[in-house]
Amino acid sequence: MGEIALAAKITHVPSIWMDLTIDKYRGIRENAITxxxxxxxxxxxxGVETYVILDTHWIVNQGFHVNANARHAGTFTSPELPHMLSGMSYAYDGDPDLADAIAAEVRGDGFxxxxxxxxxxxxEYGTLVPMHLMNPAADIRVLSVAANQFASIDEGRRMGAAIARAIAASGRRAAVLASGSLSHAFWPNAVSAEGLFTVNGEFNRQIDLRVLELWDQGRVAEFLAMLPDYAVHCRGECAMIDTAMLFGALGWDGYAGRGELIGQYFGSSGTGQCVVDFALPAG
Ligand SMILES: [Fe+2]
Known part of the structure; x- marks a missing residue:
């Protein structure tokens, strides 16, 4: 039987790449990099064999999609923020078998x-930025899952549950990574450059901090009760569908673990960012 051996909410901000590649920005994202x-x-x-990445930058408008390529390789420049993220070379093995199994299981739930x-x-860079740091030897397979920007939180829950069932049946030890922000209100263009390190609005910052507190205290059912409103009012990245799928995979409100914040919560161009490792039941 397979297993989810790691589950995390992770950042992917392109300023990580600026830190790694542009001298004048060296050190700005040390917290996230670490x-x-x-x-x-x-x-x-x-012993994770495959990273299953719920990628809020692979945005789809209909249905559920996984990248089942056997190999991912190339050089990436972000069309969205080319001044921040360009020339990132990558080469990873994919996981076509698990991709097929996940798609079949999600299809079985009516999608x-x-x-x-x-x-x-x-x-996309929701996959590639984290992989650059989490998979430097490219010894763990990479499987990107698209984020449907029009799916409901409840559909995300069902998709995540299906992903977990497919992993369980697969024989793989997998990590499920929700690659997306907390609040996601970019600064207006006129002030965006000076907002590189801040969250857009005290309301969003306070709600993000409350969410991290709830996760730290294992109060996931309370968090899930607020998630649909949180996604709307704090402008969740891709409507926070990555977070819905992550908790769906963890068992939704039956999940009894805690989320450990690694490093510090931080602001980035207006958005709220974190890296949180969710404890799993002893396997
Ligand atoms: Fe993003």
Whole structure:
């Protein structure tokens, strides 16, 4: 039987790449870099074979999609923020078998779900930025899952539950990573450059901090009760569908673990960011 050996909410902000590649920005994202590297260390220590990444930058408008390519390789420049993230080379093995199994299980729950083998379907930076730090030797397979921006929180729950069932039946030790922000209100263009390190609005910052507190205290049922409102009022990245799928995979309000914040909560261009490792039942 397979198992979810690690579950985490993770940041993927492109300013991580600025820190790594542009001298004048060196050190600005040390907190995030250290935290993502630590999650990668834990994944390796737990024998993770495949990272299943719920990628809020692979945005789809219909159904459920996974990248089933056997190999992901190329050089990535972000069309969205090309001045921040360019020239990132990557090469990882994919996991076509698990991708097929996940798509089949999600389809079995009534969704249109497709596993794509298409050499022109590349990974997005919600996958690639974390992988650069969590998978430096490229020794863990990479499986990107798209984020449906029009799916409801409850559909995300069902998709996540199906992902967990597919992993359980697969024989794989997998990590499930929700790659997306907490609040996600970009600063207006006129002030965006000076907002590189801040959250847009005290309301969003306070709600994010409350969410982290609830996770730390294991009060997941309370968090899930507020998640639909949180996604709307704090402008969740891709409507927080990654978070819905993550908790769906963990068992939704039956999940009894706690979320450990690794490093510090931080602001980035208006958005609220974190790296949180969710404890799993002893396998
Ligand atoms: Fe993002």
């Amino acid at each position: 935290a993502l590297s630590e999650v990668g260390r834990r994944a390796h220590a737990r 249109q779900a497709l596993a794509h083998r298409d050499a022109n379907l590349n990974c």
